[in-house]
Amino acid sequence: MTGERVDQIFIIAKQWLLSLLPNAPDWVIQIASSLINISAVLGVFMGLFALISVLERKILGRIQNRYGPNRVGPFGLFQPVADGIKLLIKEDIVPLRADKVVHFIAPIMMAATAILALGVIPYGRNMTPFSIDGGILFFFAVGSTTELAVFMAGWGSNNKFSMLGAMRAIAQMVSYELPLLITVLPVIMIVGSLSADAIVAAQGGYVLGGIVPRWFVFTPWGAAAFILFFISGLVESNRTPFDMPEGESEIVAGHMTEYSGFKYAIFFLAEYFGMFAVSGLAVTLFLGGWHAPIHLLEIIPSYVWFFAKLAVLLFVFIWIRGTLPRMRVDHVMSFAWKFMLPMAFTCIIAAAVWHYQSHGVAGWLWSLAVIASVYFGLSWLVDTKKKFAPRTYRFAE
Amino acid sequence: MTPTLTLFLIISAALFSIGLLAALSRRHAIFILIGIEMMLAAANLNFIAFWRFAPQPQAPTGVMVAIFSIAIAAAEAAIGLALVISVYRHYRTTNVEKLDQLKG
Amino acid sequence: MSTAAFIVIAILMLAGALAAATLSKLIHAALCLVIAFIGIAALFFLLGAEFVGLVQIFVYVGAVAVLIVFTILLTRHAEEPTSGFNWSGVLVAVAVFAGLIWVILQTPSLSAPAPVIxxxxxxxxxxxxxxxxxxxxxxxxxxxxxxxxxxxxxxxxxxx
Structure with missing residues (x-):
C-alpha cells in the first residue's frame, strides 16, 4: 500500500491542492487543475534544462579530456544561474532593418510549441498532464509549427545568414518529419490507438518469467523504428551531427544570428525542450513509458523509471554530440529520402507481419527477415554503386 | 447562452466573405490562393457545425467530409503554389493582371 | 461549449483572416492567415471534433503555411504589385456576406440546441x-x- 502511495504521491498532492478550493464552481476547478499541471511541467523541465545544460558541458569536457565548468558552486553546478544572469543583463539588440514584430514573436512561438509538445507525454501512472484521445497527433501537430517559428526568426532578422540557416533548418525538418511520422505508425497500428496512455498500457507485462518486458523496442520492427525515430529526432531538434542550420563555421549561428540576450536564451531553451519532447516520446512509444524493466523492480515509482529512461536518451544525445562531426547538407537530405523513408515503410510491413504471426517467435523471426532483407538491399543499391564511381573534383571559380 | 448553430454559421459566412474579398480584390497570386484557402476553411467549419447540431450526430458524415476537404485543400495549395513559382520563372511577376498574353 | 471561449476565438480568428486579406506585406498576411487557421482549429475543438482540429493544425500550419512562406521567399524579387484594392471585389464580398446573413437569419430551424453526444x-x-x-x-x-x-x-x- 505504501508503495502505491509513493507511486501516486503527485496525484494525491494535486488532489489535496484542489481540495483547498471547496465548493468552487466546476470551471474554477478545471482552470486550477490545468494551472497546476502547467506549473508542474514547466517547473520540472526548467530544472532539468538547467541541470542538463551544465551536465552537457561537463560530459563534453570529459569526452574531450578536459574539465567542464567547475568554478561556480560545488562542481560548477551553479553555472546555469551565472549563465542566466549573464544573458538577462545583456543588451537586447534588434537590427535596424529587421521586421520587428516577426523578430519578436519568433522566439516566443518557438518556446511555446516546445512546451506544448511536452504536455501529452505520460510521465508516470496517471500522470499525463494533457490526456486527449489524439495525443500523438497533437504532439506532431504542435511540433510541425516549429518550422514556421524558425522561418519567422530567419525572415525577421533580415540577414542573409539567418535566412540561409532558416532555409536549411526547414528543408531538413520537412524531410525528416516524414520518417519521424512513419516510424510512429507501426506502434499506432499495433496498439490501435493514438493516445499516449493506451500506448504505454499496451507495453505493460513481461514475458520469459518476468525478465523481459513487452516493450516495442524488443521486437525487430520496434528496434528498427526506434533507431530511425531517434535519428529523425536528432534532426528535428537540430542536434549534432545534423546541426547545419546553426553551423558556426559556415553561417555564424543560422536563424539565431541576430538574436542576443534573453531572446537567444529562449531559443536555447526551446532547443533543449524540443530534445526533451522527442526523447520523451521515444520513451513512451518504444521504451515502455513508465513501466519498470523487470517485474521485481516495480516497487520503484513509475515516474522514476520514466525520468531514468529519459536521462539515458539525453546522455546518448550528448554522447553523439561529443563524438560525431557535422554532416554535409546534401548528404543529410539524400540520407533522408533514399534510406530513412524506405526503411520507415519497411517497419510498417514488418510490424504487420509480426502482428499476423500472432506476436510469437515465428513472427519475430519473419519480421527480422523482412527488415534485414530490405536493409541489405537498400545498402547495396544506395552505397556500392557510388563507392566505385570515379572521383570528381570541383574547384571554386 | 451557449453558441448556437446560427452563430457558427454567421462566423463562417464572415470568413467566407473575407476569403472572397482576398480572392477578388487583390492582384497578387498568393493572396488569391490565401483567399481560396479561407473559403475552403469556412466550408469545413460549416460541415463540422452542421454535424454537431444534426439530430443524429452518431454518423460522422460531416467530420469525414471535412477531413477529405482538408486533404484536397492541401493538394490544391501545393499545385497552386507550384503554378505561382513556375509563372514567376517565366514572366518575373506574380501580379495576375499582368498575365494577359492571351488577351486579343 | 462555453460562450466566452467561443467569442474570443471567433474574434481572433476573424481579425486574423481580415488582416490576412488586407495587409500589404505578404509575409505578414501569411502569418495572420496562420492565426486564422489556428482559430478555426480551436472552433473545431469547441465543436467536439478534436481529430479534425488537430489535422487542421497539422496540415494548414505545418504544411500549407510553410509552403506559402516558401513561395513568398522564392518570388520576392517580383516588382511589388500596386497595393491598390479592386473595390468592386470588396463590393461583391460585402453583398455576398449580406446575402448569407439574410438567409441564415431567415431560417427558423437553426436555433435547435446541440444534442448531447x-x-x-x-x-x-x-x-x-x-x-x-x-x-x-x-x-x-x-x-x-x-x-x-x-x-x-x-x-x-x-x-x-
Missing part, C-alpha cells in the same frame, strides 16, 4: 474511414499522388 473517438473515425469511406479514401490517395507528381513537374527546371 458521446465523444467522437479517433478509433471510430478510423473504422468509418476504412469501411464506409474506403473509396473516397483511395481517391484522395490517388489525388495526393497526382498532386505530388504534378507539383514536381511544374517547378522542375526548364531545359532551354
Amino acid at each position: 458521446e465523444a467522437l473517438t479517433v478509433k471510430r473515425i478510423g473504422e468509418v474511414l476504412m469501411t464506409d469511406y474506403i473509396w473516397p479514401l483511395q481517391c484522395v490517395g490517388l489525388l495526393l499522388t497526382a498532386a505530388l507528381v504534378g507539383g514536381l513537374i511544374l517547378v522542375m527546371e526548364e531545359k532551354r
